[in-house]
Amino acid sequence: MLKAKCPECRNEAVVDEEMTKVGCSHCGFTASYESYLETMKGMAQNMSDDYQANLDKSGF
Ligand SMILES: [Zn+2]
Numbered sequence: 677m678l679k680a681k682c683p684e685c686r687n688e689a690v691v692d693e694e695m696t697k698v699g700c701s702h703c704g705f706t707a708s709y710e711s712y713l714e715t716m717k718g719m720a721q722n723m724s725d726d727y728q729a730n731l732d733k734s735g736f
Pocket residue numbers: 682683684685686687689700701702703704705
């Protein structure tokens with residue numbers, strides 16, 4: 677089974693064999709693999725936005 681990172685609790689989630697679903701046994705998160713990828717993409721985007729915002733705030 678494939679391992680993935682849970683976007684909810686950041687523990688280890690599992691991708692099913694057909695690569696259609698992601699499930700986390702830690703917090704009960706489940707999503708289709710497609711929407712999981714979208715979620716992770718959005719999180720990466722948010723993180724880099726925050727990073728940029730912090731840079732801007734620091735005044736350099
Ligand atoms: Zn979880």
